[in-house]
Amino acid sequence: MATEVKVPTLGESITEATLGQWLKAPGEAVKADEPIASLETDKVAVEVNSPVDGVMGEQVVAEGDTVLVDAVIAIINEGAAASTAATPAVADRNAVGQAEAAAPAEPASAPVEEDDGDPKTLSPAVRRVVLEYGLDPSKIKGTGKDGRLTKDDVLLAAKTQKPAAAPAAATPAPAVSAPAASFAVSGERKEERVRMTRLRKTVAARLKDAQNTAAMLTTYNDVDMTAVIDARNRYKDLFEKKHGIRLGFMSFFAKAAVLAARDVPAVNASIEGDEIVYRDYVDISVAVSAPQGLVVPVVRDADKLSFAGIEKTIADFGRRAKDGTLKMEEMKGGTFTISNGGVFGSLLSSPIINPPQSAVLGLHRIEERPVVRDGQIVARPMMYLALSYDHRLIDGREAVTFLVRIKEAIEDPTRLLIDL
Incomplete structure (x- = not known):
């Protein structure tokens, strides 16, 4: 039996949110009331819990997509056995704002095995800090909900741990030619584009509005x-x-x-x-x-x-x-x-x-x-x-x-x- 997971009521005057992070991958076993996804609203992050025991099925929307209240975001298969291989998420069916969705989406987080064998998922913000400092996330103790890593956990580990070798870039950065009388660039230079979270966009808009109004x-x-x-x-x-x-x-x-x-x-x-x-x-x-x-x-x-x-x-x-x-x-x-x-x-x-x-x-x-x-x-x-x-x-x-x-x-x- 398949059960739909819908976006819960988010509060007065709030009708939409952004799927910030999937906390469960397709094929993973879930329990009733266990968080499976995190939504970002204009003010806070809200976790979406599984309504039943079962196995995570389709992820109807991708991380970074905008979803309306009461929209279906996932399917929970009741009574199914957990699979070792995760199935890919299907295309977005409930996202709104096609112009925003056309921008490159944040790639899905990869599971990280902690010392106790419990798979954890890195949020985009945490993943960026892990890559920046070249740390092994499996060796960092998480203090977030259900033992998940937070940005503060990684920053603290960066001060105490010896950094691991930073991962090599997938493609080399383009060569930069500088005029002889200008400046020279040596070594590899990287850039990363990350979509602004809904919270960050709202904060930016409100601060600018304050400057324009007051x-x-x-x-x-x-x-x-x-x-x-x-x-x-x-x-x-x-x-x-x-x-x-x-x-x-x-x-x-x-x-x-x-x-x-x-x-x-x-x-x-x-x-x-x-x-x-x-x-x-x-x-x-x-x-x-x-x-x-x-x-x-x-x-x-x-x-x-x-x-x-x-x-x-x-x-x-x-x-x-x-x-x-x-x-x-x-x-x-x-x-x-x-x-x-x-x-x-x-x-x-x-x-x-x-x-x-x-x-x-x-x-x-x-x-x-x-x-x-x-x-x-x-x-x-x-x-x-x-x-x-x-x-x-x-x-x-x-x-x-x-x-x-x-x-x-x-x-x-x-x-x-x-x-x-």
Whole structure:
């Protein structure tokens, strides 16, 4: 008996997705509720599970194809025996957007045998990093769902393992002749063309739209992190023992942003048509790194959460972003964004607004710098802050005031406790 596998409902207003990766090959045994494919939407990756026990049959669409909600993407043969040889996927019958489908599709991933003999499939992003560093994926421990390799797994292995010999190119690169007075090119040079994921295309479009729509401006300040670092070091063990979560810096900045938004409500507002929407709540979008790219889940009612509540929510988002299990509804409705480029080593940047929000706070790395305190030059752990804002709604005075309130709360965390 054959059972059709269809694209599930993807969420409000989302009608299509891209088949990002097949997790099962034709001929492989599958169990009910076991993931067989990964779909990429405008916001997150969604796994499609097998509805029954059986054997993977036809793959009706190819990786990179666009599919509609409720379209058939595969066939599961119930009661059939698993085959050692995989049958080729048939031509796409449910893809839409023929112009996009005409572009060269990403080749199907090859199974990789891990040490326990369980075949795994590399996603296109992971495969690119494996080839770039010349690593043997079978020797890398996967931390993703069901033990699959993530991009972070490969990057970590690249730092600790001795790279294997890089595979030879299928065809030699064309020779490049340079004028005698110009430059010379020696050795083999490679290029790879990879289709943009739906998430990356959506991010690109939204960022460009933000630049085209908002009158965007950025103001900067710096903050002395001494008091927060001292408080964290003093209470981190007790905090973790009581709440089961580490005390980080993000909860301090989230609380400081809530406090500042009460004095400058325009930063937490947005423009809708000819109206300005002011809010008595603060939903903070927190930028989180995921294998598919940067995602921005929302900490709901951050103004009502405790430090522990904020830390637990952000930690949960971080784990599920790496696993690809964030839900689309968790990405919607933020009123203000905090982006921490400091975890990647950024010293200073100008973040871009996340529409329809009107402001975003950029955090950066902490480093000791000389500052003057009481007439003396001393070293202090300093961080640059950047607030990008929509000048159509937020005046320069309001933006500077908001950033100063953040600075005051971080340099004197007692303000966060007494709401000052």
